[in-house]
Amino acid sequence: MTQTTETTYLFDNSSDDGGTHVDALGAVLDRHSFEILDQTGIRPGQSCLDVGAGGGSVSRWLADRVGPGGEVVALDIDTSRLGGHPGVQVHQHDLNDGLQGDLAGPYDLIHARLVLMHLPRREEVLAELVGALAPGGWLVIGDVTNRPISPLSAHSARDIAVWERIQYLSHEVVSPAGGVDLAWAGRINHAMVEAGLEELYGVEVSETVNGGSPGALLHAVLNAQAATPLLGAGAQPWELERYQELTRDPAFRTWFYQFVCFRGRKPM
Numbered sequence: 147m148t149q150t151t152e153t154t155y156l157f158d159n160s161s162d163d164g165g166t167h168v169d170a171l172g173a174v175l176d177r178h179s180f181e182i183l184d185q186t187g188i189r190p191g192q193s194c195l196d197v198g199a200g201g202g203s204v205s206r207w208l209a210d211r212v213g214p215g216g217e218v219v220a221l222d223i224d225t226s227r228l229g230g231h232p233g234v235q236v237h238q239h240d241l242n243d244g245l246q247g248d249l250a251g252p253y254d255l256i257h258a259r260l261v262l263m264h265l266p267r268r269e270e271v272l273a274e275l276v277g278a279l280a281p282g283g284w285l286v287i288g289d290v291t292n293r294p295i296s297p298l299s300a301h302s303a304r305d306i307a308v309w310e311r312i313q314y315l316s317h318e319v320v321s322p323a324g325g326v327d328l329a330w331a332g333r334i335n336h337a338m339v340e341a342g343l344e345e346l347y348g349v350e351v352s353e354t355v356n357g358g359s360p361g362a363l364l365h366a367v368l369n370a371q372a373a374t375p376l377l378g379a380g381a382q383p384w385e386l387e388r389y390q391e392l393t394r395d396p397a398f399r400t401w402f403y404q405f406v407c408f409r410g411r412k413p414m
Contacts, residue, residue: 158356163370163371165399166363166364167195167367167400168201169201169369170361170363171201172200172400173257173382174353174355174360174364175405178205178349179406180196180207182286182309182347182349182409183208185313185347186255186286188208188255189211189212189217190211190212190213190215191212191215192214192254192255193216193217193219193254194208194219194253194254194255195221195245195251195253195278196220196221196257197222197241197257197258198221198222198241198261199220199225200222200227201229202227202234205231205234206234208235208255209231210255212233214232217233219234219253219305219314220235221239222239225237225241241271242271245278251280251404252278252280253278253279254279254282255284255286256275256278256283256284258275258286259407260285260288260289260290262289262330263327264325264326265325266325268327268330269337269340270332273341274286276343281410281414282414284409285338285343285409285412286407286408287334288406289330289331289405289406290404291329291331291350291404292317292329292331293352293403293404294313294356295402297400297402298400298401299398300401301397302399303337303390305392305398308385308392309389309392309400311381311385312376312381312385315381316368316376319379320379323379324375334348334408335348335386341410343411344410344411344413346410347408347409348406348408348409349406350402350404352402353401354399354402356397356398356399357394357395357396357397357398358394358395358396361394361402362394362398362400363394366389366390366394369395
Protein backbone atom coordinates (compact mmCIF):
# COMPACT_ATOMS: atom_id res chain seq x y z
CA MET A 147 0.00 0.00 0.00
CA THR A 148 1.22 3.48 -0.74
CA GLN A 149 -1.09 5.36 1.58
CA THR A 150 -1.84 4.74 5.24
CA THR A 151 -5.49 4.72 6.26
CA GLU A 152 -6.14 4.63 9.99
CA THR A 153 -8.38 1.79 11.07
CA THR A 154 -11.29 2.78 13.30
CA TYR A 155 -12.52 0.04 15.60
CA LEU A 156 -15.33 0.23 18.12
CA PHE A 157 -13.98 -2.46 20.42
CA ASP A 158 -11.07 -2.64 22.85
CA ASN A 159 -9.48 -6.10 23.20
CA SER A 160 -7.54 -5.02 26.30
CA SER A 161 -10.67 -4.30 28.37
CA ASP A 162 -12.58 -6.87 30.44
CA ASP A 163 -15.39 -6.78 27.86
CA GLY A 164 -12.76 -7.19 25.15
CA GLY A 165 -11.53 -10.38 26.81
CA THR A 166 -15.06 -11.76 26.96
CA HIS A 167 -15.51 -10.66 23.35
CA VAL A 168 -12.57 -12.62 21.92
CA ASP A 169 -13.25 -15.66 24.14
CA ALA A 170 -16.88 -15.80 23.03
CA LEU A 171 -15.90 -15.48 19.37
CA GLY A 172 -13.58 -18.42 19.74
CA ALA A 173 -16.19 -20.51 21.53
CA VAL A 174 -18.76 -19.94 18.78
CA LEU A 175 -16.72 -19.71 15.57
CA ASP A 176 -13.47 -21.62 16.05
CA ARG A 177 -14.83 -25.03 15.15
CA HIS A 178 -16.16 -23.68 11.84
CA SER A 179 -12.89 -21.92 11.06
CA PHE A 180 -10.85 -25.00 11.97
CA GLU A 181 -12.91 -27.19 9.66
CA ILE A 182 -12.33 -25.06 6.58
CA LEU A 183 -8.68 -24.45 7.49
CA ASP A 184 -8.16 -28.19 7.83
CA GLN A 185 -9.51 -28.65 4.31
CA THR A 186 -6.56 -26.70 2.90
CA GLY A 187 -4.28 -29.60 3.79
CA ILE A 188 -2.20 -27.63 6.27
CA ARG A 189 0.89 -29.62 7.23
CA PRO A 190 4.14 -29.42 9.20
CA GLY A 191 6.72 -26.95 8.00
CA GLN A 192 4.32 -24.46 6.41
CA SER A 193 4.24 -20.69 6.95
CA CYS A 194 0.95 -19.06 8.02
CA LEU A 195 -0.34 -15.55 8.67
CA ASP A 196 -3.31 -15.02 11.00
CA VAL A 197 -4.66 -11.51 10.38
CA GLY A 198 -6.70 -9.92 13.18
CA ALA A 199 -5.64 -12.73 15.48
CA GLY A 200 -7.68 -11.41 18.45
CA GLY A 201 -7.39 -13.90 21.29
CA GLY A 202 -4.99 -16.12 19.38
CA SER A 203 -7.02 -19.34 19.31
CA VAL A 204 -6.65 -19.77 15.54
CA SER A 205 -2.94 -18.86 15.65
CA ARG A 206 -2.33 -21.51 18.31
CA TRP A 207 -4.30 -24.11 16.32
CA LEU A 208 -2.23 -23.33 13.23
CA ALA A 209 1.03 -23.50 15.19
CA ASP A 210 0.17 -26.94 16.52
CA ARG A 211 -0.29 -28.18 12.95
CA VAL A 212 2.75 -26.66 11.25
CA GLY A 213 4.97 -27.78 14.14
CA PRO A 214 8.37 -26.50 15.18
CA GLY A 215 9.54 -26.51 11.56
CA GLY A 216 6.75 -24.15 10.51
CA GLU A 217 5.87 -20.56 11.28
CA VAL A 218 2.74 -18.70 12.34
CA VAL A 219 2.63 -14.91 12.34
CA ALA A 220 -0.22 -13.50 14.48
CA LEU A 221 -1.10 -9.97 13.42
CA ASP A 222 -3.41 -7.49 15.16
CA ILE A 223 -3.66 -3.79 15.96
CA ASP A 224 -4.16 -4.84 19.61
CA THR A 225 -2.00 -7.76 20.73
CA SER A 226 -2.92 -7.61 24.43
CA ARG A 227 -4.75 -10.98 24.22
CA LEU A 228 -2.01 -12.75 22.25
CA GLY A 229 0.05 -14.57 24.85
CA GLY A 230 3.19 -16.54 24.11
CA HIS A 231 2.85 -19.88 22.32
CA PRO A 232 5.59 -21.97 20.70
CA GLY A 233 5.73 -21.26 16.99
CA VAL A 234 3.62 -18.07 17.10
CA GLN A 235 5.27 -14.74 16.31
CA VAL A 236 3.14 -11.82 17.53
CA HIS A 237 3.20 -8.53 15.60
CA GLN A 238 1.24 -5.40 16.44
CA HIS A 239 0.40 -3.95 13.06
CA ASP A 240 -2.40 -2.22 11.14
CA LEU A 241 -3.19 -4.12 7.95
CA ASN A 242 -3.94 -0.80 6.26
CA ASP A 243 -0.20 -0.13 6.37
CA GLY A 244 0.52 -3.12 4.14
CA LEU A 245 2.72 -6.15 4.63
CA GLN A 246 6.30 -5.03 4.20
CA GLY A 247 9.61 -6.33 5.47
CA ASP A 248 9.38 -9.33 7.78
CA LEU A 249 5.61 -9.46 7.26
CA ALA A 250 5.70 -9.63 3.46
CA GLY A 251 5.67 -13.40 3.18
CA PRO A 252 5.32 -15.47 1.15
CA TYR A 253 2.89 -17.57 3.19
CA ASP A 254 1.42 -20.98 2.50
CA LEU A 255 -1.81 -19.93 4.22
CA ILE A 256 -3.35 -16.60 5.23
CA HIS A 257 -6.41 -16.46 7.50
CA ALA A 258 -8.50 -13.37 8.27
CA ARG A 259 -11.68 -13.65 10.37
CA LEU A 260 -13.95 -10.64 11.06
CA VAL A 261 -11.28 -8.28 9.72
CA LEU A 262 -12.04 -7.15 6.17
CA MET A 263 -15.58 -6.14 7.08
CA HIS A 264 -13.97 -3.33 9.13
CA LEU A 265 -11.64 -2.03 6.39
CA PRO A 266 -12.81 0.59 3.85
CA ARG A 267 -10.41 -0.75 1.20
CA ARG A 268 -11.34 -4.36 1.83
CA GLU A 269 -11.25 -5.50 -1.82
CA GLU A 270 -7.80 -4.00 -2.30
CA VAL A 271 -6.59 -5.49 0.98
CA LEU A 272 -7.80 -8.92 -0.10
CA ALA A 273 -5.86 -8.59 -3.35
CA GLU A 274 -2.76 -7.60 -1.37
CA LEU A 275 -3.14 -10.64 0.86
CA VAL A 276 -3.24 -12.78 -2.28
CA GLY A 277 0.00 -11.10 -3.31
CA ALA A 278 1.58 -12.26 -0.03
CA LEU A 279 0.72 -15.91 -0.74
CA ALA A 280 3.22 -18.38 -2.10
CA PRO A 281 2.17 -20.07 -5.35
CA GLY A 282 -0.38 -22.71 -4.39
CA GLY A 283 -1.05 -20.99 -1.07
CA TRP A 284 -4.50 -20.67 0.47
CA LEU A 285 -6.46 -17.60 1.57
CA VAL A 286 -9.26 -18.17 4.10
CA ILE A 287 -11.64 -15.24 4.74
CA GLY A 288 -14.55 -15.27 7.19
CA ASP A 289 -17.01 -12.51 8.06
CA VAL A 290 -20.59 -12.20 9.30
CA THR A 291 -23.54 -11.13 7.18
CA ASN A 292 -26.33 -8.60 7.59
CA ARG A 293 -29.04 -11.25 7.98
CA PRO A 294 -31.45 -10.06 10.72
CA ILE A 295 -30.79 -11.73 14.08
CA SER A 296 -34.34 -12.68 14.97
CA PRO A 297 -35.44 -13.71 18.48
CA LEU A 298 -37.16 -17.08 18.73
CA SER A 299 -38.34 -17.28 22.34
CA ALA A 300 -41.84 -16.46 23.53
CA HIS A 301 -40.94 -13.25 25.35
CA SER A 302 -43.21 -10.22 25.56
CA ALA A 303 -43.79 -8.01 22.55
CA ARG A 304 -41.97 -5.24 24.45
CA ASP A 305 -38.85 -7.38 24.88
CA ILE A 306 -38.88 -8.41 21.23
CA ALA A 307 -39.23 -4.76 20.22
CA VAL A 308 -36.26 -3.78 22.42
CA TRP A 309 -34.12 -6.54 20.94
CA GLU A 310 -35.01 -5.65 17.36
CA ARG A 311 -34.48 -1.92 17.93
CA ILE A 312 -31.01 -2.35 19.44
CA GLN A 313 -30.09 -4.79 16.70
CA TYR A 314 -31.24 -2.27 14.08
CA LEU A 315 -29.30 0.60 15.63
CA SER A 316 -26.22 -1.61 16.03
CA HIS A 317 -26.13 -2.96 12.48
CA GLU A 318 -27.80 -0.28 10.40
CA VAL A 319 -26.64 2.92 12.13
CA VAL A 320 -23.64 2.49 14.44
CA SER A 321 -21.75 -0.17 12.47
CA PRO A 322 -21.84 1.65 9.11
CA ALA A 323 -20.83 4.89 10.85
CA GLY A 324 -17.81 3.02 12.22
CA GLY A 325 -16.82 1.74 8.78
CA VAL A 326 -18.29 -1.76 9.12
CA ASP A 327 -19.82 -3.28 5.98
CA LEU A 328 -22.04 -6.23 6.88
CA ALA A 329 -22.89 -6.73 3.21
CA TRP A 330 -19.23 -7.49 2.46
CA ALA A 331 -19.58 -11.19 3.31
CA GLY A 332 -21.85 -11.56 0.29
CA ARG A 333 -19.07 -10.20 -1.94
CA ILE A 334 -16.18 -12.37 -0.72
CA ASN A 335 -16.64 -14.95 -3.47
CA HIS A 336 -16.59 -12.29 -6.19
CA ALA A 337 -13.54 -10.58 -4.68
CA MET A 338 -11.66 -13.88 -4.57
CA VAL A 339 -12.52 -14.57 -8.21
CA GLU A 340 -11.36 -11.07 -9.18
CA ALA A 341 -8.10 -11.67 -7.28
CA GLY A 342 -7.41 -14.75 -9.41
CA LEU A 343 -7.92 -17.43 -6.77
CA GLU A 344 -8.95 -20.94 -7.75
CA GLU A 345 -10.62 -23.96 -6.12
CA LEU A 346 -13.02 -21.66 -4.27
CA TYR A 347 -15.24 -23.18 -1.60
CA GLY A 348 -17.47 -21.48 0.94
CA VAL A 349 -19.72 -22.28 3.88
CA GLU A 350 -22.51 -20.40 5.64
CA VAL A 351 -23.28 -21.33 9.24
CA SER A 352 -25.59 -20.05 11.94
CA GLU A 353 -27.11 -21.40 15.11
CA THR A 354 -29.44 -20.44 17.89
CA VAL A 355 -28.11 -19.19 21.21
CA ASN A 356 -29.70 -18.85 24.65
CA GLY A 357 -29.09 -16.11 27.17
CA GLY A 358 -25.91 -16.74 29.13
CA SER A 359 -24.26 -18.77 26.36
CA PRO A 360 -21.07 -17.54 24.65
CA GLY A 361 -23.02 -16.38 21.61
CA ALA A 362 -25.48 -14.35 23.67
CA LEU A 363 -22.69 -12.93 25.85
CA LEU A 364 -20.96 -11.80 22.67
CA HIS A 365 -24.07 -9.76 21.85
CA ALA A 366 -23.88 -8.34 25.36
CA VAL A 367 -20.26 -7.21 25.25
CA LEU A 368 -20.50 -5.85 21.71
CA ASN A 369 -23.33 -3.57 22.74
CA ALA A 370 -21.76 -2.67 26.08
CA GLN A 371 -18.64 -1.49 24.25
CA ALA A 372 -20.76 0.43 21.73
CA ALA A 373 -23.07 1.98 24.37
CA THR A 374 -21.98 5.57 23.73
CA PRO A 375 -22.59 5.55 19.96
CA LEU A 376 -25.81 3.59 20.49
CA LEU A 377 -27.09 6.29 22.84
CA GLY A 378 -26.02 8.86 20.29
CA ALA A 379 -28.04 6.98 17.65
CA GLY A 380 -31.19 7.24 19.77
CA ALA A 381 -31.17 4.20 22.04
CA GLN A 382 -32.63 4.79 25.48
CA PRO A 383 -30.70 3.76 28.63
CA TRP A 384 -33.53 1.49 29.73
CA GLU A 385 -33.47 -0.26 26.33
CA LEU A 386 -29.75 -0.99 26.64
CA GLU A 387 -30.29 -2.25 30.19
CA ARG A 388 -33.11 -4.57 29.13
CA TYR A 389 -31.05 -5.79 26.17
CA GLN A 390 -28.26 -6.78 28.56
CA GLU A 391 -30.76 -8.63 30.75
CA LEU A 392 -32.08 -10.59 27.77
CA THR A 393 -28.59 -11.72 26.76
CA ARG A 394 -28.23 -13.28 30.22
CA ASP A 395 -31.72 -14.80 30.47
CA PRO A 396 -31.51 -18.58 29.76
CA ALA A 397 -35.14 -18.49 28.58
CA PHE A 398 -34.27 -15.99 25.85
CA ARG A 399 -33.33 -17.64 22.54
CA THR A 400 -32.28 -15.99 19.31
CA TRP A 401 -30.36 -16.60 16.12
CA PHE A 402 -26.66 -15.82 16.26
CA TYR A 403 -24.83 -14.09 13.42
CA GLN A 404 -24.64 -15.87 10.09
CA PHE A 405 -20.94 -16.61 9.47
CA VAL A 406 -19.66 -16.91 5.89
CA CYS A 407 -16.21 -18.39 5.29
CA PHE A 408 -14.46 -18.91 1.93
CA ARG A 409 -11.18 -20.49 0.96
CA GLY A 410 -9.37 -20.01 -2.34
CA ARG A 411 -6.01 -21.09 -3.72
CA LYS A 412 -3.41 -19.03 -5.54
CA PRO A 413 -2.42 -20.62 -8.87
CA MET A 414 0.89 -22.46 -8.94
